[in-house]
Amino acid sequence: MSAPKITSLEVARRAGVSQSAVSRVFTPGASASAKTTEKVRKAASELGYRPNTLARAMVSGKSRIIGLVVAYLENQFYPDALERLSNALQERGYHVLIFMANTQSGTIDNVLEEILDYQVDGIVAASVAMSSELSARCRSAGVPVVLFNRSQDDKTLSAVTSANVAGGRKVAEFLLAGGHERIGYIAGWEGASTQRDRELGFRAGLEAGGATLIAREAGNFRMDNARAAAARMFEGPDHPDAVFVANDHMAFAVMDYLRYERGLQVPDDVSVVGYDDVTTAGWPAYGLTTVRQPANRMVTETVATLMDQIEGHETSPRRIEIDGPLIIRQSARIPKGWST
Amino acid sequence: MSAPKITSLEVARRAGVSQSAVSRVFTPGASASAKTTEKVRKAASELGYRPNTLARAMVSGKSRIIGLVVAYLENQFYPDALERLSNALQERGYHVLIFMANTQSGTIDNVLEEILDYQVDGIVAASVAMSSELSARCRSAGVPVVLFNRSQDDKTLSAVTSANVAGGRKVAEFLLAGGHERIGYIAGWEGASTQRDRELGFRAGLEAGGATLIAREAGNFRMDNARAAAARMFEGPDHPDAVFVANDHMAFAVMDYLRYERGLQVPDDVSVVGYDDVTTAGWPAYGLTTVRQPANRMVTETVATLMDQIEGHETSPRRIEIDGPLIIRQSARIPKGWST
DNA sequence: CTGAAAGCGCTTACAG
DNA sequence: CTGAAAGCGCTTACAG
Numbered sequence: 195m196s197a198p199k200i201t202s203l204e205v206a207r208r209a210g211v212s213q214s215a216v217s218r219v220f221t222p223g224a225s226a227s228a229k230t231t232e233k234v235r236k237a238a239s240e241l242g243y244r245p246n247t248l249a250r251a252m253v254s255g256k257s258r259i260i261g262l263v264v265a266y267l268e269n270q271f272y273p274d275a276l277e278r279l280s281n282a283l284q285e286r287g288y289h290v291l292i293f294m295a296n297t298q299s300g301t302i303d304n305v306l307e308e309i310l311d312y313q314v315d316g317i318v319a320a321s322v323a324m325s326s327e328l329s330a331r332c333r334s335a336g337v338p339v340v341l342f343n344r345s346q347d348d349k350t351l352s353a354v355t356s357a358n359v360a361g362g363r364k365v366a367e368f369l370l371a372g373g374h375e376r377i378g379y380i381a382g383w384e385g386a387s388t389q390r391d392r393e394l395g396f397r398a399g400l401e402a403g404g405a406t407l408i409a410r411e412a413g414n415f416r417m418d419n420a421r422a423a424a425a426r427m428f429e430g431p432d433h434p435d436a437v438f439v440a441n442d443h444m445a446f447a448v449m450d451y452l453r454y455e456r457g458l459q460v461p462d463d464v465s466v467v468g469y470d471d472v473t474t475a476g477w478p479a480y481g482l483t484t485v486r487q488p489a490n491r492m493v494t495e496t497v498a499t500l501m502d503q504i505e506g507h508e509t510s511p512r513r514i515e516i517d518g519p520l521i522i523r524q525s526a527r528i529p530k531g532w533s534t
Numbered sequence: 535m536s537a538p539k540i541t542s543l544e545v546a547r548r549a550g551v552s553q554s555a556v557s558r559v560f561t562p563g564a565s566a567s568a569k570t571t572e573k574v575r576k577a578a579s580e581l582g583y584r585p586n587t588l589a590r591a592m593v594s595g596k597s598r599i600i601g602l603v604v605a606y607l608e609n610q611f612y613p614d615a616l617e618r619l620s621n622a623l624q625e626r627g628y629h630v631l632i633f634m635a636n637t638q639s640g641t642i643d644n645v646l647e648e649i650l651d652y653q654v655d656g657i658v659a660a661s662v663a664m665s666s667e668l669s670a671r672c673r674s675a676g677v678p679v680v681l682f683n684r685s686q687d688d689k690t691l692s693a694v695t696s697a698n699v700a701g702g703r704k705v706a707e708f709l710l711a712g713g714h715e716r717i718g719y720i721a722g723w724e725g726a727s728t729q730r731d732r733e734l735g736f737r738a739g740l741e742a743g744g745a746t747l748i749a750r751e752a753g754n755f756r757m758d759n760a761r762a763a764a765a766r767m768f769e770g771p772d773h774p775d776a777v778f779v780a781n782d783h784m785a786f787a788v789m790d791y792l793r794y795e796r797g798l799q800v801p802d803d804v805s806v807v808g809y810d811d812v813t814t815a816g817w818p819a820y821g822l823t824t825v826r827q828p829a830n831r832m833v834t835e836t837v838a839t840l841m842d843q844i845e846g847h848e849t850s851p852r853r854i855e856i857d858g859p860l861i862i863r864q865s866a867r868i869p870k871g872w873s874t
Numbered sequence: 875c876t877g878a879a880a881g882c883g884c885t886t887a888c889a890g
Numbered sequence: 891c892t893g894a895a896a897g898c899g900c901t902t903a904c905a906g
Contacts, residue, residue: 212894213883213893214893216884217884218891224885245883246592246882247653248884249898250883252882252883253883254884254885268613270613273613273616277606284636291629291632292631293620294621294624312587312588313587446819453819454819455818474814479819541898541899541900542899543900553877553878553901556900557900557901558901561901585900590900593882593900594882
């Protein structure tokens with residue numbers, strides 16, 4: 195049923211030129227005379243010819259495919275980043291091939307081989323760590339990798355994150371300025387650099403203010419775990435008067451728990467602060483005070499890094515950290531002099 | 535820097551067999567003796583050989599890539615579907631290549647050509663319509679297309695949706711049973727079949743109950759437009775006592791507007807019902823009554839349709855409509871005898 | 875079951 | 891600028 199595919203050779207014949215000429219006309223930087231270009235374009239459009247990306251990829255070694263590994267799309271931060279990433283790459287003639295990390299079966303290794311099988315030009319690993327063997331594998335395959343929203347000790351990998359330590363510190367200063375005295379922390383997944391850095395900065399900020407954490411529970415970056423963590427943290431009478439939750443996604447579950455299961459007022463009884471500033475944080479039902487992770491700039495840097503390595507033949511990995519502001523909303527008591 | 539790529543020929547030499555033999559060992563259905571298989575596997579693993587998917591695609595004509603066109607990932611329904619789709623396809627050895635429809639520049643045509651350039655084995659168009667020229671183009675290229683969450687008159691295209699007409703009708707019956715007398719409707723984008731069908735069913739259900747719509751505004755499936763629509767609908771004193779919003783995404787904005795900008799109680803002053811049953815609808819802050827679109831089953835059918843057309847050589851397009859239940863929560867007055 | 879040969883649709887030195 | 895030729899890494903009839 196399907197119409198025969200038009201090849202460059204057929205276009206060449208119709209245009210009365212060689213296959214090479216056709217190829218050159220369709221290759222951005224190549225040289226072809228105006229006359230040849232016109233003949234080829236005419237024949238091509240009459241025939242409905244378009245170059246086969248895969249064939250081109252085979253010989254040129256450039257597939258124009260970027261592999262994206264993601265663990266889960268439930269946390270709004272990721273679909274948002276994915277949309278921006280995909281758009282930015284599309285503008286440059288690249289496209290995103292998705293690989294779900296499928297953390298439960300721990301199959302990230304297999305996934306990586308599959309990615310490489312597609313001869314991708316680069317890999318973005320979002321919220322996923324990569325063993326040093328795997329990163330070595332990518333290096334020897336000549337495929338640049340950018341860690342997105344996660345950093346690792348492995349100095350051969352590029353990484354783009356927000357300034358998580360500084361962000362955690364800002365939250366501490368804000369909460370302390372608000373006069374909070376019993377401060378708790380609900381952690382994300384312990385293996386994540388974002389979790390570690392936010393907590394590090396938060397604790398440092400508290401300490402600098404002469405304060406210390408009175409409670410800490412792990413929420414694992416999951417809503418159900420975060421709810422359970424909040425339940426544990428708030429079971430006694432002397433519960434915290436403020437809680438910093440390691441990301442917005444969990445913070446929504448914590449706020450819901452406090453308000454609807456415990457009947458507490460936010461922020462009158464408890465201040466809640468999150469991290470990310472996903473869209474929902476700005477919805478009036480939550481009005482979540484949070485530290486913004488500038489997804490747009492993080493994506494811009496990710497794409498720039500990738501392009502420099504793929505097209506610019508840059509070899510040294512980059513570590514980029516983008517500072518994001520504290521966004522003050524109604525979920526936390528606002529200190530005098532701090533504005534929304 | 536990058537290590538030389540291992541080819542099937544090198545594996546063949548090391549194993550002391552032909553290139554064909556290597557190919558057969560790595561081709562699922564092909565025949566190779568146990569002895570050959572063992573020699574090849576050994577040589578391959580020693581060399582770290584993996585077949586090049588792109589080269590394989592070139593000659594076999596099967597890229598194992600499915601192109602996914604999406605307009606926007608902001609409505610939670612889509613990232614959720616994308617995650618399920620990607621997982622289901624990955625299990626079958628396929629992967630999703632993303633194309634953002636970029637509706638503002640109306641470039642869906644260009645996007646389609648780009649998709650075809652990658653020699654995809656199939657296309658899923660989520661929340662995006664397709665002109666008949668484009669669908670003809672895909673047909674002549676022999677690439678099956680499945681419309682996801684949208685249907686069209688074009689009978690050559692497969693489409694998977696939920697039972698939107700029936701769903702709209704259920705909402706009408708529910709609202710009427712709840713004793714509502716002034717019922718409004720906030721529409722989605724007028725060009726969408728989902729919008730049209732939900733409204734159709736809703737109006738039919740009202741009519742069957744002897745009622746009629748007292749207000750209708752267009753929200754365009756966008757939160758900002760939905761908020762504006764709600765503002766218009768509720769400006770007078772005789773505002774509706776119930777409003778059906780064409781999807782959850784807009785319903786959240788409507789609820790927020792009613793509660794936080796107008797100080798109305800939901801459901802005491804106004805009942806609100808949405809459509810989709812995205813995760814957030816179940817969060818206590820919203821507790822949105824809504825009609826579920828069974829994303830899991832919709833994805834399952836989408837994948838099955840695609841596989842039958844790609845691998846089973848099925849030729850007739852399929853139109854699948856999956857029924858989803860009304861999920862009753864606190865955002866709307868609950869009629870006696872109806873349970874949550 | 876197995877191998878030699880042709881070919882998938884393109885690009886890229888190499889000469890001219 | 892242009893064309894003939896080789897080759898990217900594989901699979902697939904075709905013989906054996």
